[in-house]
Amino acid sequence: MTILACTALTRAFGGVHAVSGVRLTVERGELVGLIGPNGAGKTTLLRLLAGVLVPDSGSVTYDGLDVTRMPLHRRAQLGRVMTHQIVRPFRGMTIAENVTVAAGSHTTRHPWRALRTVNSAKARDRARTLLARFGIADAADKPATAVPLGYLKRMQLARALALDPQLLMLDEPLAGLNAVEATQLADQISALHASGLTVVLVEHNLHEVTRISSRLAVMHNGALLADGPPDEVMARRDVRDAYLGTGRSRAAADA
Amino acid sequence: MYYGELLLVGLVWGCTYALMALGLTLVYGLLRILHVAQATVFTLGAYVGVLTATQFGSLTLACIAAALTAGLIGPLIYRFVYQPVLNQPPFVPLVASIGIVIAMEDGFRLIFGPYGKPFDHGATLSASYGVGGLNVSAIQALIVVIALALVVALNVLATRTRVGIAWRATVGDRAMAESFGIDVQWMRYLCFFIASVLAGIAGMLIGLLNGLVEPGMGGVVSYKGLAIIVLGGLGNVQGTLIASLLLGIVESFGGVYLGDYMDRDAIAFLCVIVVLLLRPHGLFGHSR
Amino acid sequence: MDYYLSVATFAALNVTLALGLNLITGFCGQVSLGHAAFYGLGAYAAALCSTAGLPFPASVLVGVLVAGGVGAIVGFLALRVREDFLAIVTMAVGFVFLGVVRKQRWLGAEMGIANIPSTLSPLAYGVLSVGAAVGVALLSLHIRRSWMGRAFDAVAQDEDVARSIGINVARYKVIAFFLGTAAAGLAGAIYAHLAQLVVPDAFNFVQSITILAMAVVGGLGSTLGVALGAIALTLMPELFRFVNDYKLLVYGALLVGVMRFSPRGLAGLVQRFSGRALP
Numbered sequence: 001m002t003i004l005a006c007t008a009l010t011r012a013f014g015g016v017h018a019v020s021g022v023r024l025t026v027e028r029g030e031l032v033g034l035i036g037p038n039g040a041g042k043t044t045l046l047r048l049l050a051g052v053l054v055p056d057s058g059s060v061t062y063d064g065l066d067v068t069r070m071p072l073h074r075r076a077q078l079g080r081v082m083t084h085q086i087v088r089p090f091r092g093m094t095i096a097e098n099v100t101v102a103a104g105s106h107t108t109r110h111p112w113r114a115l116r117t118v119n120s121a122k123a124r125d126r127a128r129t130l131l132a133r134f135g136i137a138d139a140a141d142k143p144a145t146a147v148p149l150g151y152l153k154r155m156q157l158a159r160a161l162a163l164d165p166q167l168l169m170l171d172e173p174l175a176g177l178n179a180v181e182a183t184q185l186a187d188q189i190s191a192l193h194a195s196g197l198t199v200v201l202v203e204h205n206l207h208e209v210t211r212i213s214s215r216l217a218v219m220h221n222g223a224l225l226a227d228g229p230p231d232e233v234m235a236r237r238d239v240r241d242a243y244l245g246t247g248r249s250r251a252a253a254d255a
Numbered sequence: 256m257y258y259g260e261l262l263l264v265g266l267v268w269g270c271t272y273a274l275m276a277l278g279l280t281l282v283y284g285l286l287r288i289l290h291v292a293q294a295t296v297f298t299l300g301a302y303v304g305v306l307t308a309t310q311f312g313s314l315t316l317a318c319i320a321a322a323l324t325a326g327l328i329g330p331l332i333y334r335f336v337y338q339p340v341l342n343q344p345p346f347v348p349l350v351a352s353i354g355i356v357i358a359m360e361d362g363f364r365l366i367f368g369p370y371g372k373p374f375d376h377g378a379t380l381s382a383s384y385g386v387g388g389l390n391v392s393a394i395q396a397l398i399v400v401i402a403l404a405l406v407v408a409l410n411v412l413a414t415r416t417r418v419g420i421a422w423r424a425t426v427g428d429r430a431m432a433e434s435f436g437i438d439v440q441w442m443r444y445l446c447f448f449i450a451s452v453l454a455g456i457a458g459m460l461i462g463l464l465n466g467l468v469e470p471g472m473g474g475v476v477s478y479k480g481l482a483i484i485v486l487g488g489l490g491n492v493q494g495t496l497i498a499s500l501l502l503g504i505v506e507s508f509g510g511v512y513l514g515d516y517m518d519r520d521a522i523a524f525l526c527v528i529v530v531l532l533l534r535p536h537g538l539f540g541h542s543r
Numbered sequence: 544m545d546y547y548l549s550v551a552t553f554a555a556l557n558v559t560l561a562l563g564l565n566l567i568t569g570f571c572g573q574v575s576l577g578h579a580a581f582y583g584l585g586a587y588a589a590a591l592c593s594t595a596g597l598p599f600p601a602s603v604l605v606g607v608l609v610a611g612g613v614g615a616i617v618g619f620l621a622l623r624v625r626e627d628f629l630a631i632v633t634m635a636v637g638f639v640f641l642g643v644v645r646k647q648r649w650l651g652a653e654m655g656i657a658n659i660p661s662t663l664s665p666l667a668y669g670v671l672s673v674g675a676a677v678g679v680a681l682l683s684l685h686i687r688r689s690w691m692g693r694a695f696d697a698v699a700q701d702e703d704v705a706r707s708i709g710i711n712v713a714r715y716k717v718i719a720f721f722l723g724t725a726a727a728g729l730a731g732a733i734y735a736h737l738a739q740l741v742v743p744d745a746f747n748f749v750q751s752i753t754i755l756a757m758a759v760v761g762g763l764g765s766t767l768g769v770a771l772g773a774i775a776l777t778l779m780p781e782l783f784r785f786v787n788d789y790k791l792l793v794y795g796a797l798l799v800g801v802m803r804f805s806p807r808g809l810a811g812l813v814q815r816f817s818g819r820a821l822p
Contacts, residue, residue, distance in 0.1 A: 076709035351802035358795025521642020524635035
């Protein structure tokens with residue numbers, strides 16, 4: 001069952017086509033890795049799918065609903081959540097509060113109800129459970145500004161999950177993490193996927209992303225180059241050429 | 256002919272706005288601070304100008320005195336008010352700046368009295384010339400000429416001198432400029448010096464134009480200056496200049512046609528609201 | 544007795560005004576430099592109603608709704624512009640209000656509206672003002688603890704992230720403006736009947752900054768702090784008589800000083816020294 005689809009998606013920035021004519025479908029329960037050399041348009045595509053960017057042409061549908069012009073907060077309410085590459089916590093809150101706000105954000109849907117509701121116990125409990133699940137419960141009461149990147153990345157994931165999403169879109173979740181942290185986080189994403197969550201992620205860390213994805217989509221110069229199971233895709237000549245041709249640094253990044 | 260007069264008046268106002276707004280845009284471009292306290296050095300320049308002129312009878316001397324005094328105070332404001340709060344959210348320097356304006360208006364009132372000082376422009380400037388059927392007063396001509404000269408001088412400074420190039424580098428990328436050995440602190444002092452000199456001269460010119468120097472004269476001009484730099488695109492020098500002239504002219508004509516519905520000052524601010532509604536990034540957008 | 548009552552009444556009105564601004568700027572993070580315009584809107588609307596014969600409660604209600612309504616519109620405007628611009632736009636709104644009112648014959652132009660019918664005694668106005676201040680304070684405290692307050696906080700801290708976790712940022716900004724400006728309108732409506740005279744210059748930019756100073760000195764975001772700040776700044780020119788002549792000099796210097804040494808105001812100092820937040 002298709003949960004996310006886009007057709008003929010195009011977006012240019014001042015004459016440069018970051019994404020052109022991309023057609024992609026994501027079925028429920030898949031873990032799709034969006035990969036490609038630098039500048040291929042992966043992050044742009046993800047942002048278009050998430051609604052952070054508006055396409056110049058083409059459409060995005062979610063569960064059959066056309067969401068191309070839907071405002072961000074509505075999408076989050078519908079169950080599509082995106083996390084950012086550069087982690088942005090609420091800087092004035094603790095780790096736990098960051099996740100609590102997300103856990104209870106459905107209460108804010110109707111302002112009158114938001115005004116009447118003071119109780120945050122349920123949301124706080126949910127937050128603590130999620131923090132424990134990702135192994136960062138010990139940092140719960142620390143301010144978000146006083147915590148290392150590894151923790152922030154996991155908090156971001158916890159915050160995303162607090163929204164009870166059906167679809168998770170992750171922009172370079174492993175960026176900035178060392179090898180051990182990256183494997184751990186990748187495992188946790190894989191576990192989420194195993195529990196039924198659909199995930200689309202952009203990643204440069206080829207080792208991890210090929211390991212956990214059920215499907216890989218390769219982008220090159222704004223277009224979809226290949227799309228299929230990881231081993232098949234990685235065995236393709238044109239995929240290897242695309243990487244080697246433009247990114248010697250890729251080898252260094254994956255090390 | 257009537258339209259010609261309105262146009263001239265508007266142009267003259269526009270020139271003084273330009274001097275004020277130019278300083279604001281320079282400071283914003285470098286530090287992202289809305290330096291409303293320009294009003295203070297504007298008024299200070301006017302007072303120093305009128306006092307010097309009355310004492311020594313020379314307008315040239317008055318102008319130099321106004322410029323230098325203003326130019327001295329500006330960097331001091333930076334050093335003691337803005338520099339300590341550079342890493343705070345933009346709200347903080349803005350509110351501090353407004354605090355300076357409010358406080359100093361009262362300060363000027365206490366020092367120089369609430370009724371203002373008359374600025375007698377003397378015999379030489381009482382003349383007026385006929386230009387293409389229009390009656391141009393010497394003061395009006397002086398303002399336009401001085402404003403033009405200053406803008407050209409600034410342009411030359413920015414594009415043809417080492418200092419100017421260092422300046423533009425600092426505005427473009429501070430870290431890079433520093434790594435090239437440019438003293439960023441010195442650039443900031445220079446920035447405030449220039450902005451304040453412009454404001455001080457503008458203050459004296461307006462004092463001459465109105466024949467009066469009063470404690471509150473800087474406030475509204477400075478607030479309008481804010482409106483102008485928003486319209487012109489924050490940090491965008493050409494946009495600011497164009498917006499200044501345009502606003503002067505709009506005020507001039509608007510004062511006649513809309514004068515029954517709102518006073519002159521409100522026109523400028525109404526323009527800002529309307530323009531921002533239609534073009535949220537200002538008429539000309541940002542320089543970056 | 545009369546003197547103390549009068550001072551207390553004005554302190555209460557200032558508390559109401561400052562708390563209103565606190566909702567907009569302190570809770571929701573939207574800079575507003577034109578708050579006095581809504582004070583004026585409430586005052587003028589109520590004055591017109593009472594002069595036309597409406598009973599006092601109805602006039603006050605109209606004042607509140609007019610101020611809140613226009614405030615909501617300004618809130619919509621605020622959605623279009625970035626942070627830097629918002630300060631300027633709200634400043635502009637204040638100047639436009641003033642500039643338009645000054646020229647309207649039917650609003651009394653520069654002379655304003657005089658002889659506003661007053662049905663209550665000074666004591667009654669005092670009680671009413673204090674009641675309004677307490678009411679707005681209680682509302683603020685409640686909002687702070689509720690999910691509306693959490694939504695405001697999220698919006699104030701990072702709009703984009705707030706959106707991505709499902710908060711309707713636009714809606715909450717407008718709500719903040721509405722509530723804050725309605726509070727200002729309430730203060731204005733009471734003031735109009737108390738003073739029995741409204742003139743445009745009572746609602747100028749300096750007045751907006753005075754209210755801002757009260758909120759800032761007290762500590763934006765803290766209901767108690769802002770209330771104390773408003774009371775302190777109202778009392779100061781009375782306690783130190785000579786200050787009255789230099790009132791603006793002192794307010795301005797206070798603003799600079801607070802921004803320089805403790806941007807979070809009194810509440811910030813309390814938090815720094817006791818480790819606990821002032822509600």
